[in-house]
Amino acid sequence: MVIRPMGERAFLVEVGSLDAVLALHARLEASRPEGIVDLVPAARTVLVRVDPRVLPLAAAQAWALSAPEQDARREPGPLVEVDVAYDGPDLSDTAALLGVGADELVRRHQAAEWTVAFTGFAPGFGYLVSPDWPYDVPRLAQPRTRVPAGAVGLAAGFSGAYPRETPGGWRLIGTTSAMVFDPDAAAPALLAPGTRVRFRAGSEGLDSRRPALSQSERVDVPLDDRGSGSVPAGETERGIRIVEPGLLATLQDLGRPGAAALGVAVAGAFDRRALRTANRLLGNPEDAAAIEVTLGGLRALAAEDTWFAVTGAWGRIVLDGRVVDPYEAHLWPAGAELHLDWFAQGARAYLAVRGGFTGRTVLGSLSTDLLAGIGPAALSAGATVPIGGPAIDPIPVTPVAPWGAPADDLELDLAPGPRADWFAASALSTLFESTWTVGAADRVGVRLDGPALERSNAGELPSEGMVAGAIQVPPDGRPVILCVDGPVTGGYPVIAVVTDAALDLLAQARPGARIRFRHARPSG
Structure with missing residues (x-):
């Protein structure tokens, strides 16, 4: 077995065959300690994702290498x-x-x-x-x-x-x-x-009650879609009405950790720090669901008096015709319109309300996963988003943290990736010494424009587990950073991994932004 790093919160255990993977995965599952978030078997590897607050990465690696052998006559799975x-x-x-x-x-x-x-x-x-x-x-x-x-x-x-x-x-x-x-x-x-x-x-499948999900179908939160316009007089429901969603607006909490073995990404808020801050400003639990607004343009009406806060990307916030500050709790009167104008800096803002947004969860989360097509659909004009119960804490008297506009140019920390040895000696130098430009970017991945990273191994990599922040390099040598809705397995070699903290910074990168990478300091 060979341990290969996958950033500062995960690693791959590589073995020689698929049979060895299945045996290893069974051993790890049977002796899994607290702090192991995900075990993802693939063609030649098992990805181990760790919560370092519970289990240090080095301790997890030692456990993986010494997991006890299991009885070769394992019980067969269900048929x-x-x-x-x-x-x-x-x-x-x-x-x-x-x-x-x-x-x-x-x-x-x-x-x-x-x-x-x-x-x-x-x-x-x-x-x-x-x-x-x-x-x-x-x-x-x-x-x-x-x-x-x-x-x-x-x-x-x-x-x-x-x-x-x-x-x-x-x-x-x-x-x-x-x-x-x-x-x-x-x-x-x-x-x-x-x-x-x-x-x-047979002409019919095992379950013919309805077909498997198509790309256009979603497991939707039950939002109200009675049409746009002002909130009807006497409205008593707790919620906000979407008048215009802007470019993209989705519900996001802290996602679905622990489901990667089913092919389900964590998803959740791209800028988790901004989401947590918005919730703390309102006395909510840090993982309460908020609306993630991409590049701005959202307009919404409150059905009743509601407290709200906006964090993350920077742009004008207009409440009932007057400009209000981000990173502060404000009272949103019933019937008033809130407008998040197009952002001048940053890419994603978080609109949180006291009590958090609510609805039917999917695998324990309210988050929209755009690649997998699970969770609620992107918000559209006319939908009413319900608000949950009372918050657990009072609204803080003073701001909970200093704030400022997201930077136009980013410096992101990188931790080692599992396949750096697939690249020429010059590739790592190129990665760290170049200034990269953000090309196409969304919640699935960020493509970087810059010099090609030369590979020394032109072979085809068997599929292996991936994490958000992994920098994959396809055959053209142009790196792509996998993001929160990215696939849980992939077949392009990963040269390095954006650190967990730096992912929040990456969430605010707009097309055209410049990025430089630096080596992450060793933890501990």
Whole structure:
């Protein structure tokens, strides 16, 4: 086993084969101490994510290396039978590519008993393996921009079913209407790691009550959508009415830690420090849900007198025609309009209200995950966002922390990544000595414009666990920083990882902002 660093709060344990990964993952799960947030198996590694407030990283690494062996005769996982209509567009071509007939390929697919080795790519997307499956199936040379929910595919030695509409490069041999991922279920992933799977021919899936989630569907918080305009006279509900959402407005709390093994990212507020500060200003718990507003433009009306605070990005805040300050608690009178103008500095502001916003949670969180498509949809004009119960603390008399406008140019601390040895000796120097420009940026990832980082290993990296802040380098050498809604597994090498504290700074980076990196100081 080899320990590879993944920032200052996680590491990879690398072994020699998928079988060794499954055995290691079983050992770690069986002896898991408090402070281990996530264990994410992949093709050759297990990602271990740690809460350093509970368990020091060095202690977690020592535990991983010394986890006791488990009985090789482990109890098999539960068996799930999935009905498949073998009508995929790639069935005949894939069979011909493998030198067999389509009927023989289907027969082999059904005869094999599959096991979910790990999940990733999307919530509930299980990578299934079988000792009875003899084929190594090449991915499509040109991935599809749209693979429908329920598609059953093959790639390398794996089979799998897409839980939702998404791009993908697997060869599609059939479809199922099975509910592959249901965030409201006690066990959200039908194909969780360790589950045994049998495919059988049929025109209907295992659960035909409704199809798997498509890209356009969300597990929505029950918001009121009776239309925009002023709050009706005599309105008694606790909430605010969205008049205009601006460029993007979503509900966010501190996310869904601990669900990465199901393919679910933490998500939550991108600038967690700003969210916590807004809640402290109002006497709320730090993890209460607020509205994350991207680049500004939001207008909203209060249904009743409400206290609010705005933190994070910098722009004019206009309440009922008068400008008010950020980082302060203000009374928002019933029927008054609050306008967060377009931001002059920073990218994301947080509108919190006393009592916090509320609604139906998904896997314990109210957060919107844009990549996975779980949680409430982005807020739209006419929706009313409910407010929760009383706050737990009084509103502070004085501001809880000094504040100021987010900087235009950023210096971000980097901790070591697991695949620095995949790069030429000059790559790290280039990374730290260059000034990078923010290109395309959202909650999934931030693309950096600058010099290419030269790789010394041009091979294909087996998928492995990822964390927010990981700097992946695709073949063109241009780095991409994975963010809070990023995928939980990935196949591009990670050269370094933005520290947890620096992620809050990255949340305020606008396109065109300049970034320089520096080495993080060793913790402890």
